[in-house]
Amino acid sequence: MYEYMFSWIREKVWNYRYSTMFMNNYTTIRNKCSNFVHKIQYKGMKGKRYSNSFTSSGMVKEEGRAAYYKLLESVRDGDTIRIKRGVYATAEQLADTMIDVEAIVPGGVLCLFSAWNVYRLSTSLPQAYHIAVKRGRKITLPDFPKIELHHITDTMFDIGVKEQNVSGYRIQIYNKERCVCDAVKYRNKVGMDVCAEVVNSYLELPDRNISLLFDYADKLRVRRILEQYIALKL
Numbered sequence: 154m155y156e157y158m159f160s161w162i163r164e165k166v167w168n169y170r171y172s173t174m175f176m177n178n179y180t181t182i183r184n185k186c187s188n189f190v191h192k193i194q195y196k197g198m199k200g201k202r203y204s205n206s207f208t209s210s211g212m213v214k215e216e217g218r219a220a221y222y223k224l225l226e227s228v229r230d231g232d233t234i235r236i237k238r239g240v241y242a243t244a245e246q247l248a249d250t251m252i253d254v255e256a257i258v259p260g261g262v263l264c265l266f267s268a269w270n271v272y273r274l275s276t277s278l279p280q281a282y283h284i285a286v287k288r289g290r291k292i293t294l295p296d297f298p299k300i301e302l303h304h305i306t307d308t309m310f311d312i313g314v315k316e317q318n319v320s321g322y323r324i325q326i327y328n329k330e331r332c333v334c335d336a337v338k339y340r341n342k343v344g345m346d347v348c349a350e351v352v353n354s355y356l357e358l359p360d361r362n363i364s365l366l367f368d369y370a371d372k373l374r375v376r377r378i379l380e381q382y383i384a385l386k387l
Contacts, residue, residue: 206322207242207253237295251320252298258284261292262314263326264303265335265343271319272329274336274354277347285310285327312372329355330366337375337382352382 213224224241227233233241240256254261263271266279281299286292288304313331316323327335336343336351355361370376 207236207240207256211239236297237293240295249320251322251324252282253322254282254284254324255322257295258286258292258300258302260290261286261302261325262310263319263324264332265339268327268332269336269351271317271326272332274329274332274351275347276350309373312369329358330362330369331373333366334369334373334375334379337370337379338373340378349382352379353386356383356386 213220224233228235228241233243236242236257254263261284264285265283266275266277267283269275270279281301283301283303285303285305287310288306292302294300313328314325315328317326333352333355336348340348367376370379
């Protein structure tokens with residue numbers, strides 16, 4: 154995923170960096186637009202403003218018409234990239250290992266491979282950003298970055314959801330105990346070896362909460378299988 158991501162960004166930068174109009178003052182324009190984007194970044198969850206949030210056209214328009222025109226100019230120059238309707242990001246942000254989940258998939262929760270990677274429960278590198286949404290929701294996804302949606306029933310969606318700062322983004326992510334239960338629940342899909350790795354990595358954590366783990370396992374109906382994995386480990 155990262156090789157494709159850097160190739161895509163490099164192509165965007167190449168197209169505008171060497172254009173006749175901006176070739177001589179590329180550095181100046183880049184610095185101005187970069188400062189501008191940081192000034193107009195939209196407000197994150199619960200009304201807070203986070204340093205690495207993607208830019209929302211709605212929030213820019215509240216700054217005035219001039220700010221919105223500057224955003225469009227920044228897009229034309231290549232300093233800012235349109236992710237989907239109303240959502241923009243810089244090339245530097247897209248080169249990061251995390252994205253503004255709330256901006257692209259409002260209400261989405263980071264899960265499975267992406268969440269395991271954050272907690273270092275698995276060495277498997279995610280080939281897409283795995284995001285859980287409530288079943289029945291229709292989400293328009295961008296061509297890039299690659300996102301894989303997982304539709305979860307309402308009764309199970311909120312189990313283990315927490316807010317966490319990852320690479321400057323305030324995101325919703327399932328906690329470690331929910332992540333372990335998901336590994337067991339979707340073991341046939343993600344692979345038995347990955348499932349075992351996630352469970353083993355969790356059991357080695359000093360802050361593991363076995364009581365909470367089994368509570369979630371009961372709710373997600375994976376307790377019997379989880380107990381078998383733990384019995385083999387212990």
